Amino acid sequence: MKSSLPTIPDTCAIPGTPLSDARAGIDACVHCGFCLQACPTYLTLEDENDSPRGRIVLMRALVDGSLPVDDGDVRTHIDRCLGCRACETACPSGVPYGHLLEATRATLTRVKPNPPVARLILFAFARPALLRLVMLGGRIARATRMSRLLSRLPGRFGFAMAMLESTRSAVKRARYVPRSDAERGTATLLTGCVMEGLFAPTNRATERALSANGYAMTATAGQRCCGALHAHAGDDEGARQLARANIAAFERSRADYIVVNAAGCGAMMKEYGQLLAGDAAWHERAAKLASRVRDVSELLAEAGPRPGGALPVKVTYDAPCHLLHAQRLATPPLRVLAAVPGLELVPLDGSEHCCGSAGIYNLIEPDVSDRVLAPKLANIAATRAPMVATGNPGCLMQIGAGLHRAGMTCRAVHPVDLLDASYAAQAAAERGS
Numbered sequence: 001m002k003s004s005l006p007t008i009p010d011t012c013a014i015p016g017t018p019l020s021d022a023r024a025g026i027d028a029c030v031h032c033g034f035c036l037q038a039c040p041t042y043l044t045l046e047d048e049n050d051s052p053r054g055r056i057v058l059m060r061a062l063v064d065g066s067l068p069v070d071d072g073d074v075r076t077h078i079d080r081c082l083g084c085r086a087c088e089t090a091c092p093s094g095v096p097y098g099h100l101l102e103a104t105r106a107t108l109t110r111v112k113p114n115p116p117v118a119r120l121i122l123f124a125f126a127r128p129a130l131l132r133l134v135m136l137g138g139r140i141a142r143a144t145r146m147s148r149l150l151s152r153l154p155g156r157f158g159f160a161m162a163m164l165e166s167t168r169s170a171v172k173r174a175r176y177v178p179r180s181d182a183e184r185g186t187a188t189l190l191t192g193c194v195m196e197g198l199f200a201p202t203n204r205a206t207e208r209a210l211s212a213n214g215y216a217m218t219a220t221a222g223q224r225c226c227g228a229l230h231a232h233a234g235d236d237e238g239a240r241q242l243a244r245a246n247i248a249a250f251e252r253s254r255a256d257y258i259v260v261n262a263a264g265c266g267a268m269m270k271e272y273g274q275l276l277a278g279d280a281a282w283h284e285r286a287a288k289l290a291s292r293v294r295d296v297s298e299l300l301a302e303a304g305p306r307p308g309g310a311l312p313v314k315v316t317y318d319a320p321c322h323l324l325h326a327q328r329l330a331t332p333p334l335r336v337l338a339a340v341p342g343l344e345l346v347p348l349d350g351s352e353h354c355c356g357s358a359g360i361y362n363l364i365e366p367d368v369s370d371r372v373l374a375p376k377l378a379n380i381a382a383t384r385a386p387m388v389a390t391g392n393p394g395c396l397m398q399i400g401a402g403l404h405r406a407g408m409t410c411r412a413v414h415p416v417d418l419l420d421a422s423y424a425a426q427a428a429a430e431r432g433s
């Protein structure tokens with residue numbers, strides 16, 4: 001199929017920018033519109049400018065100079081994109097939309113910086129000591145039930161407190177010592193900023209579940225934020241700096257696999273090669289490191305995973321966009337849940353649609369985020385499941401906060417937490433027999 005629009009002329013209005021370097025991706029779009037019905041912002045806002053096809057037209061206009069890079073409307077429509085990459089899955093022409101979006105944001109933020117709240121968050125995530133302090137404050141607010149109290153406040157602050165409240169563990173944990181006769185190689189965990197800060201029990205559950213399936217776990221010192229928030233917000237240099245630090249740290253670990261239990265972080269690390277494509281000193285190292293990265297569900301699915309003890313619970317599953325669309329992993333998380341005897345998996349309508357979290361999107365584009373979340377909550381309610389499983393901290397907090405604010409008793413939980421609880425139940429049954 002030929003494009004209905006001409007390709008961008010050789011003359012470029014914004015030479016030397018990330019977007020001008022990505023113009024081949026813009027040319028790949030044939031404007032067929034197959035992506036429209038997959039796009040949550042198009043379905044929500046019903047404006048072609050808030051669709052993938054419309055945004056690509058705007059990108060083209062920036063490159064050919066028919067629109068200036070400081071155009072306020074262009075910025076609005078680009079800012080409203082969730083970066084969920086559902087359009088990539090739907091696109092028959094292989095348009096690298098996620099890459100185009102990051103290149104566009106990197107170009108636009110050079111003209112007009114992100115809002116202060118976004119810059120503050122990116123600043124904190126790039127500084128481990130500051131981030132540890134922020135996470136400690138969050139844990140104190142959670143432990144003292146301050147987050148529960150403040151989650152009743154209206155507006156974004158109340159929603160942020162509900163997000164924090166939703167990180168309270170939804171799974172009862174019994175201790176067990178994971179054992180396995182299998183030898184599947186060594187793995188080291190990207191502990192992650194939010195995962196280690198607010199979901200540390202899930203990180204420990206991840207290590208136990210992998211050990212129970214034959215992976216020898218090792219720790220990696222010196223690891224940092226993966227850089228996904230920075231890349232998605234247009235801070236491409238910030239993302240590259242964090243990627244280089246992680247490459248150096250994980251090279252020292254020498255584990256066969258770098259395992260990630262946060263879908264957004266895993267997608268970012270698998271793309272370190274592209275992120276550092278223009279850096280001769282780091283590109284090869286980045287690509288080599290990326291080839292070792294696995295989502296936790298991938299490694300567990302490769303191992304079976306081995307079934308645990310009975311856990312009679314009804315669960316529905318919501319697919320994180322960066323697992324389904326960016327990493328193209330649809331079945332491994334379902335295999336993790338299928339390894340839990342007694343678990344009844346109830347299908348979720350619209351599981352493939354974004355929940356509206358999208359990194360820090362829910363904090364800087366609250367209205368659209370809420371409107372994208374609403375049908376997700378309605379679909380979860382229709383399943384009548386008391387738990388919704390999803391493998392990404394942003395989704396866990398967005399859906400968890402939405403459920404909490406709606407007064408629903410359903411809890412969001414990581415699939416690995418359920419497998420770990422199943423192994424704990426098995427160990428308890430063996431001790432009792």
Ligand code: SF4
Binds near residue numbers: 084
């Ligand atoms: S990334 Fe998601 S929100 Fe953005 S254009 Fe693609 S489908 Fe729409």
Ligand code: SF4
Binds near residue numbers: 030032034056
């Ligand atoms: S992004 Fe892909 S699916 Fe969407 S209009 Fe362009 S070619 Fe078609």
